[in-house]
Amino acid sequence: MNQSGAHSEGGFQFESLPNGWLVGRFAALQALGVPHMVTTRQGPDVDLVRDDTPTAARQIAELMKLSDAAFLEQVHGGDALACTTGGQAGFADGLITEMPGLALLGKSGDCPIILLADARRRAVGFAHASWRATVAGIVPATVARLVEFGCDPENLVACICPSAGPECYEVGQEVRAAAFEGIGRQAAEFFEPGPAGKDHFNLWTANVAALRCSGVPNEAIHVAGVCTLCRNDVFPSYRREGEMAGRFAAVIGLPSQ
Numbered sequence: 001m002n003q004s005g006a007h008s009e010g011g012f013q014f015e016s017l018p019n020g021w022l023v024g025r026f027a028a029l030q031a032l033g034v035p036h037m038v039t040t041r042q043g044p045d046v047d048l049v050r051d052d053t054p055t056a057a058r059q060i061a062e063l064m065k066l067s068d069a070a071f072l073e074q075v076h077g078g079d080a081l082a083c084t085t086g087g088q089a090g091f092a093d094g095l096i097t098e099m100p101g102l103a104l105l106g107k108s109g110d111c112p113i114i115l116l117a118d119a120r121r122r123a124v125g126f127a128h129a130s131w132r133a134t135v136a137g138i139v140p141a142t143v144a145r146l147v148e149f150g151c152d153p154e155n156l157v158a159c160i161c162p163s164a165g166p167e168c169y170e171v172g173q174e175v176r177a178a179a180f181e182g183i184g185r186q187a188a189e190f191f192e193p194g195p196a197g198k199d200h201f202n203l204w205t206a207n208v209a210a211l212r213c214s215g216v217p218n219e220a221i222h223v224a225g226v227c228t229l230c231r232n233d234v235f236p237s238y239r240r241e242g243e244m245a246g247r248f249a250a251v252i253g254l255p256s257q
């Protein structure tokens, strides 16, 4: 299901857990021993993830054998924060930590969540790369935070979780205009005219390019390649369900010591 070209294979697989949840995991993060999961409809309630994130976060952290969980009020911008304790860490779209045992939880209903881990396990993070956050530079901002904490981009592993795929993600002219303003002329590569005459924005290749520009090696970038609009049976989708859509969670942490 890998549709976005030059990066390595996604290595994203679904797995049934003993508690009955169905979750997605990336082989590249499992190989590093970095606890992570992408939840589905068969897991923590998608309305709970959206409306009572602290409760959902605690359930997920406990299942992952992590002591606490931090999350963001996601605002579709280009700022990334660092945190050391659980709970709501602030208003931003990138979050990192170097605290062992602390889960970081990103919420999505079509937007790509990009999980990031340092291969030496110094720190982990995520970026909520909605179209607005993507063009506002959320990937370089989150990688820059990790660099502040001693990470070298060359040692980072990045995994782009299920999200609206290029075949389905139709956008208006204002998105194209904002992308050219935010990203520059390279933005042309990320838009294709769709069958209905409107542009499709490829959030996967746009974020792969942002990761490469930030110094993450191509072979360390993994794209699940699963579209949430096509797989609305597995994932809530804002585009498919509108305001009523729940959220799924993408979670990463450093193992407890």
Ligand SMILES: [Zn+2]
Residues within 6 Å of the ligand: 164, 165, 167, 168, 227, 228, 229, 230, 231
């Ligand atoms: Zn699709």
